Amino acid sequence: EKGGYEHFxxxxxxxxxxxxxxxxxxxxxxxxxxxxxxxxDLSEEVVRSIDRIHIVACGTSYHAGLVGKVAIETLAxxxxxxxxxxxxxxxxxxxxxxxxxxxxxxxxxxxxxLAALRNAKMAGNRVMAITNVVGSSAAREADHVLxxxxxxxxxxxxxxxxxxxxIALYLFAAxxxxxKGTIASDERAKLMNAILxxxxxxxxxxxxxxxxxxxxxxxxxxxxxxFLGRGLDFAVALEGALKYKEISYIHAEAYPAGxxxxxxxxxxxxxxxxxxxxxxxxxxxxxxxxxxxxxxxxAHVLALAWVGDEEIEKxxxxxxxxxxxxxxxxxxxxxxxxxxxxxxxxIARGNDVDKPRNLAKSVTVE
Ligand code: F6R
Numbered sequence: 001e002k003g004g005y006e007h008f009x010x011x012x013x014x015x016x017x018x019x020x021x022x023x024x025x026x027x028x029x030x031x032x033x034x035x036x037x038x039x040x041d042l043s044e045e046v047v048r049s050i051d052r053i054h055i056v057a058c059g060t061s062y063h064a065g066l067v068g069k070v071a072i073e074t075l076a077x078x079x080x081x082x083x084x085x086x087x088x089x090x091x092x093x094x095x096x097x098x099x100x101x102x103x104x105x106x107x108x109x110x111x112x113x114l115a116a117l118r119n120a121k122m123a124g125n126r127v128m129a130i131t132n133v134v135g136s137s138a139a140r141e142a143d144h145v146l147x148x149x150x151x152x153x154x155x156x157x158x159x160x161x162x163x164x165x166x167i168a169l170y171l172f173a174a175x176x177x178x179x180k181g182t183i184a185s186d187e188r189a190k191l192m193n194a195i196l197x198x199x200x201x202x203x204x205x206x207x208x209x210x211x212x213x214x215x216x217x218x219x220x221x222x223x224x225x226x227f228l229g230r231g232l233d234f235a236v237a238l239e240g241a242l243k244y245k246e247i248s249y250i251h252a253e254a255y256p257a258g259x260x261x262x263x264x265x266x267x268x269x270x271x272x273x274x275x276x277x278x279x280x281x282x283x284x285x286x287x288x289x290x291x292x293x294x295x296x297x298x299a300h301v302l303a304l305a306w307v308g309d310e311e312i313e314k315x316x317x318x319x320x321x322x323x324x325x326x327x328x329x330x331x332x333x334x335x336x337x338x339x340x341x342x343x344x345x346x347i348a349r350g351n352d353v354d355k356p357r358n359l360a361k362s363v364t365v366e
């Protein structure tokens with residue numbers, strides 16, 4: 001049942017190219033010119049009326065939402081707020097008939113996310129769900145549904161579900177932009193081509209697993225790890241840190257790189273592992289200068305950077321390279337190395353990878 005892999009998590013990490021292909025299937029026109037999401041049942045008139053989106057989710061799905069915000073704001077110029085469901089449901093958010101509430105839930109059964117969905121429905125608001133389970137409560141109760149085709153995810157730690165949520169969000173953002181006329185058609189074609197190339201590039205990334213295993217073994221003797229990045233790199237850093245703490249039980253924190261000097265830098269000591277994500281070209285110099293700050297405190301820095309970025313080697317101890325794509329799509333390629341880092345750190349510590357202590361796959365209680 002684990003298809004020759006030692007754990008479901010490892011199997012599911014390796015299923016990501018296929019999961020992405022399946023999630024893209026039938027949703028991009030043959031000539032790569034347009035996104036087709038008829039299944040959403042969202043009329044052009046409604047799309048044009050949406051002036052704000054509230055993305056609501058928990059855990060890893062929330063982290064996907066953070067990437068979704070950038071995707072939607074960039075491609076469709078609609079302001080997006082992303083909120084943790086257990087917070088959102090207990091406050092009194094400002095919602096109008098032009099607000100779309102977008103819940104993201106792999107299982108479609110997470111109690112807090114469902115409560116947020118139901119509150120919104122009860123108030124007469126429009127709700128859309130991105131979910132991996134076709135017959136789930138979220139899928140049944142939302143007005144509009146976009147399914148991720150990750151296939152069943154057994155491991156408690158979410159991997160391929162996150163990656164397909166990203167794909168669904170990029171497609172949705174492009175779809176909105178296409179209707180609203182906020183992306184030029186040549187830009188859209190460029191984006192679609194880049195998205196279609198992602199499965200092969202994830203395959204490339206997965207080939208670096210042996211190198212990641214070595215690094216993870218070294219890092220696993222430390223009781224802390226810090227994940228840094230700016231912009232989309234920070235959004236993925238959050239997911240990398242969650243995965244790391246969840247299955248290796250090592251304290252991990254993600255910070256926007258520029259925020260370090262506002263307090264966290266005090267925690268950086270000699271040898272402590274710092275994982276720095278540097279794929280956002282416009283922010284490159286800024287992140288490198290933050291890397292120098294942690295290096296000055298003798299941290300051990302692993303960078304995740306674009307293939308060909310030899311410059312970065314001067315500032316860090318080790319580099320994991322990912323194949324080049326649009327910086328906007330980087331999260332899809334960055335997350336697999338971080339999942340593998342967490343996986344191998346967990347193995348090195350002798351943990352039960354697929355069933356980490358204290359956690360359940362589907363959090364159906366509050
Ligand atoms: C972390 C993880 C959790 C889930 C969260 C939401 O690896 O799996 O953080 O992402 O419990 O679950 P769903 O997406 O089913 O609502």
